[in-house]
Amino acid sequence: MQLPMPTVLRHLLAIAALPFVVAVPIPIWIARASNVRPALVTTMPQLFAQIAGLGLLLIGLSLFVSSLRRFASDGKGTLAPWDPPRHLVVVGPYRYVRNPMISGVAFVLFGEALLLLSGPLFQWALIFLLINAIYIPLFEERQLKERFGEEYIEYSRHVSRLVPRLRPWTPPNLGR
Numbered sequence: 378m379q380l381p382m383p384t385v386l387r388h389l390l391a392i393a394a395l396p397f398v399v400a401v402p403i404p405i406w407i408a409r410a411s412n413v414r415p416a417l418v419t420t421m422p423q424l425f426a427q428i429a430g431l432g433l434l435l436i437g438l439s440l441f442v443s444s445l446r447r448f449a450s451d452g453k454g455t456l457a458p459w460d461p462p463r464h465l466v467v468v469g470p471y472r473y474v475r476n477p478m479i480s481g482v483a484f485v486l487f488g489e490a491l492l493l494l495s496g497p498l499f500q501w502a503l504i505f506l507l508i509n510a511i512y513i514p515l516f517e518e519r520q521l522k523e524r525f526g527e528e529y530i531e532y533s534r535h536v537s538r539l540v541p542r543l544r545p546w547t548p549p550n551l552g553r
Contacts, residue, residue: 395456396441396478399505400485404498411497423494430491437484444470444477465525467532472545475536479509506539513538 408414418424447469448454452462456478470477486502489495518538521529535546 396482400482400489404486404489404501407497407501408493408495411495413493413495413497415493418494426491426494430488430493432488433484433491434488437481437486437488439481440470440477440484441481444481447471448478461520461524465521465528465532467536467546467548472536472542472547474541475533475538476509476513479513480539480541483509510539 418427445456447466448456448462451468452464452466454460454462474480483502483506486505487499490498490502518533532546532548536542
């Protein structure tokens, strides 16, 4: 008999396998290969870029963590394809954009690029977005339509894949 894995461990494994690899080891590898090192800036534009990078990094982390918490509490699953949410999550940041975790990781990647003033890291952030712009509609959304049916179709009519709404969408069952 196989014992169920504790929830915290399930989430840690999913994070380690997916966004952590994208946002930490790959950028470290790119930075080393490109001879990019943290350095004190010498111009105001560089300082502003690094401040913006720190802002993007913090926004990305908070968006990712908030999305992850919703997956656990409301969805009863993880971000991993092998342990997906059992319920469709349409609250919290999901009221603004259908893929806030991807947006969060993208903010982190662009933040890293600006903090290190690195063109190669900026290119990696663009590649990450391109991969997801292809993967999400071709694979992930098909699976979501199969699992959640009309509920997901209705949600996708109101909430954009990657571009956030200015005002949050209120699902019919949440009321006002």
